[in-house]
Amino acid sequence: MLDLLTSFFLVVGGLFALIGSIGLARLPDLFMRLHGPTKATTLGVGGILIASMLHFSSLDSGLSLHELLVALFLLITAPVSAHLIARTMIHLRGGTGTVVDEREAGPQQGGTDQR
Amino acid sequence: MLNLAVIIAFVCIAVALLLNFWRLIRGPSLPDRILALDTMYINTVALLVLFGIYQGLTVFFEAALIIALMGFVSTVALCKYLLRGDIIE
Numbered sequence: 589m590l591d592l593l594t595s596f597f598l599v600v601g602g603l604f605a606l607i608g609s610i611g612l613a614r615l616p617d618l619f620m621r622l623h624g625p626t627k628a629t630t631l632g633v634g635g636i637l638i639a640s641m642l643h644f645s646s647l648d649s650g651l652s653l654h655e656l657l658v659a660l661f662l663l664i665t666a667p668v669s670a671h672l673i674a675r676t677m678i679h680l681r682g683g684t685g686t687v688v689d690e691r692e693a694g695p696q697q698g699g700t701d702q703r
Numbered sequence: 704m705l706n707l708a709v710i711i712a713f714v715c716i717a718v719a720l721l722l723n724f725w726r727l728i729r730g731p732s733l734p735d736r737i738l739a740l741d742t743m744y745i746n747t748v749a750l751l752v753l754f755g756i757y758q759g760l761t762v763f764f765e766a767a768l769i770i771a772l773m774g775f776v777s778t779v780a781l782c783k784y785l786l787r788g789d790i791i792e
Binding site: 591592594595596598599601602603605606608609610612613618621622624625629630632633636637639640643644647652654655657658661662665666668669672673674675676677679680 | 704708709711713715719720723726732737745746748749756759761765767778779785
């Protein structure tokens with residue numbers, strides 16, 4: 589029974605990681621491409637880590653919680669890195685591109701990312 | 704049963720890594736390449752954990768944790784370099 593659950597989590601996690609990478613490879617824009625890895629791939633790795641936790645908890649006598657550390661760390665850092673990449677892209681192309689009044693008003697061009 | 708599931712997950716992660724590598728080579732802008740590297744280290748963490756299940760060893764979690772830490776730090780460093788032209792000011 590636990591074996592079945594572990595296999596289910598493994599297959600679902602692998603498929604989600606694959607779907608996230610297909611999104612990274614196929615979507616047309618960087619801001620669309622950010623969605624695949626940050627959501628689907630993180631969920632896929634989380635599924636594989638849950639499967640590993642179940643597997644090693646059933647193998648040894650004790651509860652195995654090392655994987656929780658990796659899963660927690662990935663869940664915390666994925667939004668941070670996605671935010672930084674989006675800010676880098678906005679900075680490199682020079683502002684958000686949607687606010688027209690700020691560019692005509694003053695010398696500070698494309699103002700959101702100049703701290 | 705479990706062996707088959709591990710092999711299916713191995714194939715999925717391997718194809719995902721190949722797609723990420725394609726985006727890393729192809730990517731039109733620099734943030735695309737940073738995003739591809741970010742996804743590659745997340746997939747590598749998954750691959751290491753899968754290898755640990757396959758071998759029945761728990762040694763690989765520490766390696767996965769170190770790869771996750773270093774990958775996040777490298778992503779932040781590359782983004783800061785592109786944003787500010789410097790990493791540590």
